[in-house]
Amino acid sequence: MKTLLRIILVGLPLAVQAAESVDGRYQAVVLHSAGTSSGTGSISPKVFILDTRDGHMWTWEQNARMQRKKGGLAFGNILTYQGRLRPGARAGEVIGEGK
Numbered sequence: 787m788k789t790l791l792r793i794i795l796v797g798l799p800l801a802v803q804a805a806e807s808v809d810g811r812y813q814a815v816v817l818h819s820a821g822t823s824s825g826t827g828s829i830s831p832k833v834f835i836l837d838t839r840d841g842h843m844w845t846w847e848q849n850a851r852m853q854r855k856k857g858g859l860a861f862g863n864i865l866t867y868q869g870r871l872r873p874g875a876r877a878g879e880v881i882g883e884g885k
Contacts, residue, residue, distance in 0.1 A: 811839050812835060832845060833845065
């Protein structure tokens with residue numbers, strides 16, 4: 787499992803970079819947590835990644851707190867799928883509402 791995670795973490799940036807160089811499909815924005823003391827600037831960056839072709843979204847967080855299976859805390863990189871966007875018919879349209 788650790789080997790698979792390492793392959794994903796090493797291979798994902800290379801895959802995104804390769805795909806971006808072809809058609810600009812993936813766009814990434816560094817997120818800054820305003821008003822928190824976590825210091826997510828340059829020490830623990832969090833990045834929002836958007837697939838501009840299919841609308842998929844992810845966040846990637848470096849040095850994130852992770853719960854170990856045997857207890858205790860660890861730090862590592864986390865890639866979290868956030869869902870999929872769909873285009874609206876007009877500006878200001880409410881696409882979906884949370885319940």
